[in-house]
Amino acid sequence: MIVFKNVLKRYGGIKVLDGINLNIQTGEAVAIIGPSGSGKTTLIRTINGFVVPDSGVVSVNGDVVDYSNKKFLRNLRKKIGMIYQLFNLVERASALENVLSGCLGRHDNGMGLLFSTIGFFSKEEKELAMELLRFVGLEHKAFERVDRLSGGEKQRVAIARALMQKPDILLADEPIANLDPKTSKKIIELLLRINEEKKITLICVLHHLETVENNFKRIIALNRGKIIYDGFTSSLNRAELLAIYEESELCEAA
Ligand SMILES: Nc1ncnc2c1ncn2[C@@H]1O[C@H](COP(=O)(O)OP(=O)(O)OP(=O)(O)O)[C@@H](O)[C@H]1O
Ligand SMILES: [Mg+2]
Numbered sequence: 001m002i003v004f005k006n007v008l009k010r011y012g013g014i015k016v017l018d019g020i021n022l023n024i025q026t027g028e029a030v031a032i033i034g035p036s037g038s039g040k041t042t043l044i045r046t047i048n049g050f051v052v053p054d055s056g057v058v059s060v061n062g063d064v065v066d067y068s069n070k071k072f073l074r075n076l077r078k079k080i081g082m083i084y085q086l087f088n089l090v091e092r093a094s095a096l097e098n099v100l101s102g103c104l105g106r107h108d109n110g111m112g113l114l115f116s117t118i119g120f121f122s123k124e125e126k127e128l129a130m131e132l133l134r135f136v137g138l139e140h141k142a143f144e145r146v147d148r149l150s151g152g153e154k155q156r157v158a159i160a161r162a163l164m165q166k167p168d169i170l171l172a173d174e175p176i177a178n179l180d181p182k183t184s185k186k187i188i189e190l191l192l193r194i195n196e197e198k199k200i201t202l203i204c205v206l207h208h209l210e211t212v213e214n215n216f217k218r219i220i221a222l223n224r225g226k227i228i229y230d231g232f233t234s235s236l237n238r239a240e241l242l243a244i245y246e247e248s249e250l251c252e253a254a
Contacts, residue, residue, distance in 0.1 A: 001026050002047060002169070002201070007056035009042055009225075016042050017053065018225035026061070026168070029195045029202040031212045031233070034222035035245050040205045043222065044171045047203070048080045049073040061168065081162030081200075083172035083191075087154040091147040095138060095157045098146055099129040102164025125164075132160040136190060152183035159190060163198075170194065172204040176211065184208070188215050209241050 004022040008015060016039045024030055032040050045051040046058050052067040059065060060079075066072040081102075089098045100121050121129075133139045136156040146154060155175060162170060172191060176184035188204075188211055195202040206212050212219060213233055221229035221244045228244065229236065 001059075001061065002203075003057075003059045004046075005057040005059075007046060007053045007058060009039075009046070009051060009053045015225045017046070020056070020225075020227060022220065022227065022230065024201060024203065026201055027195070027199045028218065029192060029216060030204070030218045030220055031216035032203065032205045032220045032222065033207070033209070033212060033241075033244060034228075038222040039225045040222055041173055044173060044203055044205060047169070047171060048077050048082065078165060079168045081165050081167035081170045083155070083158055083162055083170065083175045085174040085177040087151075087158045087178075089146045089154055089157055089161070092145060094143050094145055095133060095149065095153075095160075096126075096129055096142040098157050099132055099160045099164050100125060102129075102161035129160070129164060132163050133157075135163070136160045150183075151179050152187060155179065155183075155187050156190070159187075159194070163194065167200060169201045169203070172202065174205050174207060177207065184211065209238075213238075213241070 002024040004020045007017050007020040009017040042051050133142050138156050176187050219233045
């Protein structure tokens with residue numbers, strides 16, 4: 001379970017997270033929506049300790065995140081996989097090498113250590129990496145360099161890399177922002193399949209409202225660092241969903 005208690009984060013005097021209270025159950029899948037700059041990325045990065053709140057408490061699986069304890073953060077990050085909009089893979093390395101780098105764990109910008117020789121890894125690790133590439137439907141591209149893969153294929157490699165960590169939690173920050181609609185649908189389906197089959201908690205920042213409506217039971221909507229909606233997707237109609245975005249534009253214009 002992930003719990004936020006009164007979490008506050010300021011940048012340059014502006015409250016980017018303004019009193020966040022939140023409970024996300026183990027194994028849940030939630031979508032986080034909200035206008036650009038509303039604090040979505042900042043919020044999810046407090047969960048793996050890449051953003052340090054100014055006050056309040058975040059706890060993960062019963063442990064209060066100790067942002068000043070490097071060992072704690074290292075262990076925390078082992079259990080949290082990250083998926084990014086721009087994939088953050090090592091383009092010149094193969095799909096398999098990228099997946100294997102997941103067991104080195106702890107990516108922030110995705111450029112974490114990559115050992116150039118596959119020989120560095122154990123037989124078990126290599127078998128797991130191949131199994132994960134198979135799971136995401138990319139076994140046949142294992143030895144292909146990532147810069148030769150399509151966007152959707154790159155995101156699959158990134159997902160396999162995150163799974164290599166054997167995470168409890170997957171944080172996905174706009175994982176389909178750079179993909180076409182058909183590919184986007186497949187990636188979201190894959191993430192939800194992982195959530196269901198592997199019981200991995202999925203927290204997914206998304207901009208595409210139809211995707212959210214069609215796939216996520218629970219929405220958390222942010223506006224100017226505050227949660228303005230947290231509940232069933234089905235309780236919101238299209239107009240109310242759109243208003244989450246429109247309202248902020250009106251505020252901005254005022
Ligand atoms: N490291 C930082 N230093 C200063 N300001 C920051 C930093 N990170 C984020 N901000 C500011 O905090 C606010 C929220 O940023 P955040 O990236 O969380 O928004 P977001 O909701 O993810 O937006 P988007 O949809 O565009 O990705 C923005 O105004 C941003 O400029
Ligand atoms: Mg963001």
